[in-house]
Each structure stands twice: as C-alpha cells, then as structure tokens.
C-alpha cells in the first residue's frame with residue numbers, strides 16, 4: 485500500500501425530502517411547546533412570554549425546514565494525495581457531476597497472479613485520473629460466504645466513481661479458483677481481466693518468503709523451502725499449492741474457455757519491476773483510457789530497490805515493507821530442478837498468450 489497521507493474525506497450533503505424535514509421538526513417542536521408551557525403559563529406576563537416563545541419556535545422550525553435539514557453521506561475517504569487533484573469542481577466550486585457519483589461493479593479485475601506484482605500494478609494504474617481502485621482485496625468470487633451476499637454487497641465494497649471511470653479491484657486468489665471465471669462472467673460478460681505473471685521460480689521464492697514472514701510474526705517457524713517443494717528430497721511436490729500456482733498455462737486455459745482472449749491482458753511482472761512505464765501504458769490502452777500516466781510518475785528508489793510513484797514531481801510513495809522483501813538463499817541445484825520442472829509449462833504458456841517471456845530454463 486502507498487504510505488498514508490492526511491485523509492481527504494468527501495461528504496455529500498443532501499437536503500432531506502420534505503417528509504424528512506417535517507420529521508426532523510416534528511421531533512423537537514412538540515418538545516419546545518412542552519418546555520414553554522411548563523415555565524411560562526403561571527402569570528399574565530409569562531403568558532405573553534409563552535406566545536413569544538411559540539413564535540420563536542415557529543421561526544426556528546422554518547429555518548430548519550428550509551436550510552438545515554440535510555443528510556450527510558461520506559462519498560470518498562482517501563489517503564492518497566493525487567486524488568485531491570482528481571476531484572473535478574465546476575465554476576461555482578461545487579463537485580462536478582456529484583449526483584452521478586456512485587459505487588459501481590468493477591469494469592476490470594486484476595485476477596492474479598499472487599506475488600507477481602499485483603499490488604504494484606494496481607497502485608501504478610490508480611495514478612490515472614479515470615481509474616478508481618478498491619483498496620483492499622475483496623475476495624468476493626473465491627469466498628463462498630461472501631459470494632452468497634450477492635452482487636449488491638460486492639458493489640458496495642467498491643469506491644465511488646463516475647459512469648465513464650474504470651473501477652478496478654484485485655484479488656489474486658481468483659486466478660486459481662475453479663468457480664471464479666464463470667462467476668465473473670455471470671456478473672458481466674464484458675469484464676476486462678488482467679493477469680500479471682513473472683518467472684514462476686521467483687514467484688515461488690517470493691511466496692515462500694511471505695509465508696515465512698507471516699509465520700515469524702506469530703513466533704512460528706516455517707519448514708525449509710527444500711522440505712516443502714521436494715518429495716523425499718528428490719521429486720518436485722506437484723500437489724503443493726505454491727508450486728501449482730506457477731503452472732500458469734493450466735489456469736490461463738480455464739479463463740480463456742470462458743472469456744475471449746481479447747478480454748484478458750497479460751502483464752510482464754518482471755518488467756514491471758525494472759521498467760514499469762511501458763507495462764502500465766499497455767494497460768491504459770487495453771482499458772481504452774487516454775494516456776495520462778507518464779514516465780515522470782515513476783521514480784526509482786535505490787533504498788527500496790524498486791520504482792515508487794512520484795507525486796507533484798517531488799514526493800515519492802513506495803509500496804510498504806511487505807512488498808519487495810529480501811528473498812532467502814536457496815540451494816542452486818534446487819532452483820535448477822524447479823526451472824526444469826516449469827520449462828515445459830512455461831513454453832505452453834508462451835504459446836497460449838503469444839509471447840515469449842524468456843524465463844530461465846536451467
């Protein structure tokens with residue numbers, strides 16, 4: 485995630501309909517009469533005071549009815565400085581088209597692949613003024629209990645957007661969950677899908693580093709990399725989930741049995757690390773957006789060892805420390821064995837997507 489900025493909170497104030505305004509008056513007006521009666525009806529001079537009190541109440545309720553009875557709705561909470569520039573104001577200083585702001589189902593979903601740069605891609609894309617991202621992974625389609633809550637629940641997890649903007653969410657578990665392609669198709673057959681991939685061996689080591697870090701946070705120890713990926717210290721453990729995720733061709737074919745290939749864009753995750761701009765530019769094109777992200781939006785941070793987002797030409801926002809972890813040293817022979825295992829699957833994947841990623845085979 486991008487580091488935190490002072491929050492920008494956008495609040496929509498809508499005047500209550502006449503019914504609501506009457507209701508807000510009907511709460512305190514009778515209370516006011518009761519209060520007046522109790523203290524002002526004992527003497528003749530206080531009766532006059534009572535009439536004055538009633539007139540004041542009438543005047544106050546007129547004011548509330550016409551000027552004060554609003555309901556407040558939070559439209560947008562934002563930690564990200566760049567979004568301040570994305571809110572459009574009309575010449576009266578009002579937020580333009582605010583009545584059309586709504587939470588919408590995503591037009592595009594980053595479906596995976598886990599540990600291939602999904603977060604970096606989402607953050608980079610959200611530089612574009614027409615892209616609205618769901619900040620958290622929603623896991624709507626791969627989690628049956630969430631899916632049973634329905635599309636309206638899903639829609640409410642999305643950020644506010646205008647009709648011509650592109651709402652994007654990312655949940656990398658979608659890529660490898662059987663039921664998800666059909667479920668997304670049922671929601672909207674024209675949903676655009678993005679898959680980001682990198683050398684499956686690097687992906688596997690990154691996955692292991694993340695699992696080990698999570699365990700360490702709970703004071704637990706992780707089995708060694710070699711123990712997890714080899715059966716009897718010899719054969720590749722093909723039933724280990726982290727190994728299976730890297731067989732991209734197998735999962736990719738499931739998606740293209742449901743969606744046309746033209747709706748599935750594949751991003752080169754290795755390239756996103758060392759030269760993100762061209763990859764992001766291709767996604768702008770895929771989404772039918774004007775090119776609004778430029779090279780100047782990226783700056784290489786030598787401490788982090790990765791590109792960060794550059795705001796206003798000066799301040800940089802890097803992904804947090806859970807992205808770009810130090811990888812453990814793995815026995816080179818084990819790495820070689822993994823490369824051989826993935827080689828044929830990779831070649832099939834290159835054929836399916838029509839691009840040779842050149843991942844090492846030995």
Ligand code: A3P
Pocket residue numbers: 597598599600601602603604656689690691693756757790791792803806807808809
């Ligand atoms: P490592 O932490 O193992 O290096 P995901 O967001 O899908 O979990 O992917 C995490 C990976 O994104 C990181 O894996 C890192 O290599 C990669 N990545 C790509 N661009 C990055 C960037 N600009 N900043 C940090 N990590 C980036």
